[in-house]
Amino acid sequence: MGDRRTLSRLSTWIVLVLGVLVVATIAGEPPKTIRIIYTNDTLGYIEPCGCGGRRAGGLPRRAVLISQLKNENPQCVIVESGNLTNMPDRLGLIASILAELGYDAVGVGETDIRTCGEEFYKKAAEAKLTVIDPSPGAPKSAVPYLIKNVAGVRIGIVSFGFGLRLSDQDEYERRKALYSAYTEARRKSDVLIVLDQSNTVTNEWIESNEGRFGAPDIVIGGVMQRTLMEDKVIGKTHIVPTSIQGRDVGVVDLEIIPGQSLKFSVRKMPVDESIAEDTAVKKRVEEFMGKIRQTPTYARATTEPQVTVGQGSAKYYPPLLCKACHASEYEQWESTKHAKAVATLTAQQRAIPECLKCHSEMFRRLQRLTLTSGAPAGVDCMTCHEKSLPHGLERKESPIRVKVDTKICLECHDKEWSPNYNEKTYLPKISHGPKPTQTSATPTSQPAPPPVKSQNPSIESRPPAPPPSPIPQAGN
Ligand code: HEC
Ligand code: HEC
Numbered sequence: 001m002g003d004r005r006t007l008s009r010l011s012t013w014i015v016l017v018l019g020v021l022v023v024a025t026i027a028g029e030p031p032k033t034i035r036i037i038y039t040n041d042t043l044g045y046i047e048p049c050g051c052g053g054r055r056a057g058g059l060p061r062r063a064v065l066i067s068q069l070k071n072e073n074p075q076c077v078i079v080e081s082g083n084l085t086n087m088p089d090r091l092g093l094i095a096s097i098l099a100e101l102g103y104d105a106v107g108v109g110e111t112d113i114r115t116c117g118e119e120f121y122k123k124a125a126e127a128k129l130t131v132i133d134p135s136p137g138a139p140k141s142a143v144p145y146l147i148k149n150v151a152g153v154r155i156g157i158v159s160f161g162f163g164l165r166l167s168d169q170d171e172y173e174r175r176k177a178l179y180s181a182y183t184e185a186r187r188k189s190d191v192l193i194v195l196d197q198s199n200t201v202t203n204e205w206i207e208s209n210e211g212r213f214g215a216p217d218i219v220i221g222g223v224m225q226r227t228l229m230e231d232k233v234i235g236k237t238h239i240v241p242t243s244i245q246g247r248d249v250g251v252v253d254l255e256i257i258p259g260q261s262l263k264f265s266v267r268k269m270p271v272d273e274s275i276a277e278d279t280a281v282k283k284r285v286e287e288f289m290g291k292i293r294q295t296p297t298y299a300r301a302t303t304e305p306q307v308t309v310g311q312g313s314a315k316y317y318p319p320l321l322c323k324a325c326h327a328s329e330y331e332q333w334e335s336t337k338h339a340k341a342v343a344t345l346t347a348q349q350r351a352i353p354e355c356l357k358c359h360s361e362m363f364r365r366l367q368r369l370t371l372t373s374g375a376p377a378g379v380d381c382m383t384c385h386e387k388s389l390p391h392g393l394e395r396k397e398s399p400i401r402v403k404v405d406t407k408i409c410l411e412c413h414d415k416e417w418s419p420n421y422n423e424k425t426y427l428p429k430i431s432h433g434p435k436p437t438q439t440s441a442t443p444t445s446q447p448a449p450p451p452v453k454s455q456n457p458s459i460e461s462r463p464p465a466p467p468p469s470p471i472p473q474a475g476n
């Protein structure tokens with residue numbers, strides 16, 4: 001009895017004395033600033049990317065920006081929340097460059113797993129880049145969480161990203177592992193960062209879990225948060241603005257003043273032309289791009305002119321088909337940038353699906369691209385005239401005249417890729433020039449009055465018109 005009381009009194013004293021000591025040391029310390037440098041969704045962009053003159057990103061510039069940020073404050077943590085790549089070929093290069101730039105850890109994104117699978121973990125491990133993945137299926141090279149001691153402050157990093165797919169029965173196990181990693185990291189850290197590619201941490205999540213597990217301090221999500229202009233604060237949690245394709249680097253400067261709550265200063269820094277390129281990193285990127293110079297399989301070249309092709313319900317009528325009856329429109333089109341849109345990409349070794357989806361009509365329709373040598377390829381007749389097709393010479397007698405709806409321009413000329421787009425200046429550049437006698441001012445899909453016969457040039461007087469047959473309705 002007595003023993004126990006002495007013991008408890010003693011422990012009270014110990015706690016008190018320790019407490020005073022701790023308070024004394026903390027109070028004596030000057031405020032600290034710790035810097036968290038973050039990126040997300042690099043998505044394979046090792047070079048700068050972008051259209052319409054806003055070229056941003058690329059690892060050579062990122063290298064320079066990150067080293068500047070590190071020089072300003074060496075007390076830092078560097079992370080990427082995930083989705084390093086959507087092309088497995090460049091994963092090794094990205095992982096090794098990030099490791100060299102001093103990244104402490106990366107999270108896992110859905111695209112990493114979907115496109116690279118286990119290779120993701122393997123290549124990262126080879127590059128000595130730490131992957132955070134608490135899910136039970138993760139290879140041993142990944143860690144469930146990381147605690148980094150920066151100037152005496154324990155920074156914890158966990159990832160709510162995606163892991164290798166497990167069967168549904170394992171979902172419970174997965175969540176258990178995730179939350180146990182989270183709880184442990186929260187307990188062991190002064191500042192907790194969640195790499196949140198799965199967009200788990202929301203208002204509701206914080207409300208319902210704060211009490212049980214404790215809320216995180218910083219949440220670095222995926223592309224979903226790229227529209228944020230500044231950090232979104234929920235209680236004590238800061239959800240920070242993100243980026244896409246490595247176009248920005250995020251910075252969180254944390255001021256830690258003893259006895260006060262953390263002070264945040266968050267900003268997104270564009271990786272634009274104003275930033276120099278690191279020559280060593282640039283050399284590696286260029287060497288890699290040189291190696292993949294050969295045309296990818298989805299852009300096979302052929303010398304045979306293509307005819308109508310179709311897969312299932314997808315149909316595509318190549319411009320050469322229209323040329324036979326619409327030579328002057330074809331010629332005008334050939335002189336526009338639309339006809340060079342695929343060449344623009346091949347010149348940059350970027351004939352890849354994510355760029356072709358706007359730069360090639362054939363790819364848009366068929367999910368593949370076959371190039372006919374000598375023939376231009378890009379945004380073409382079918383992009384704008386789908387509603388007129390298919391047809392042939394019978395059209396001459398037909399009253400149907402379909403006007404192009406200029407809303408379709410916005411499918412590709414959006415704010416991000418074509419910031420200077422303006423219908424007034426853009427439309428004249430692509431129109432085929434005046435046609436002397438045509439009534440072209442008909443509303444969308446509205447049949448116009450039948451054209452006066454005598455005003456139409458006769459079929460016979462048309463320039464070259466080889467296939468005098470209508471375009472086949474079905475594929476092949
Ligand atoms: C066999 C000849 C022939 C072929 C091939 C052909 N057209 Fe036509 N097209 C016509 C005729 C005839 C008209 C009627 C107007 C005229 O005489 O110019 C017409 C009219 C049009 C018009 C005017 C608006 C409308 O909807 O009627 C568009 C646009 C058009 N064609 C686009 C195309 C495109 C795109 C292709 C290729 C995919 C194509 N045409 C292939 C014969 C052809
Ligand atoms: C399928 C996507 C797509 C659609 C739809 C589209 N464009 Fe384009 N457009 C492009 C691409 C890609 C380029 C750049 C090609 C290049 O330079 O390689 C471009 C370039 C242009 C240019 C050249 C800009 C310059 O600086 O000279 C003009 C003008 C233009 N488009 C107008 C239009 C208009 C008007 C429409 C609608 C009637 C339209 N586009 C519809 C994809 C599209």
Ligand code: HEC
Nearest residue numbers: 049050051052053344350354355358412413417418420421
């Ligand atoms: C959402 C549709 C879209 C996607 C996706 C897209 N582009 Fe473009 N791109 C355009 C449009 C529209 C233009 C014309 C911009 C203008 O002149 O206003 C263009 C123009 C360009 C140009 C010429 C103008 C310039 O900036 O020099 C290049 C080069 C280019 N794109 C490269 C790419 C690459 C590389 C990709 C893939 C990473 C890509 N684009 C993906 C729509 C797209």
Ligand code: HEC
Nearest residue numbers: 319322326329330333380381384402403404430435438440
């Ligand atoms: C970027 C969009 C765009 C592309 C690409 C395009 N056109 Fe057009 N085309 C137009 C517009 C806009 C008009 C003006 C009439 C209208 O509003 O329908 C037009 C009109 C026409 C007409 C009717 C001319 C008349 O006198 O009424 C024909 C025929 C035609 N285009 C054929 C073609 C052919 C063939 C190609 C491919 C080689 C092509 N177009 C590519 C936008 C386009």
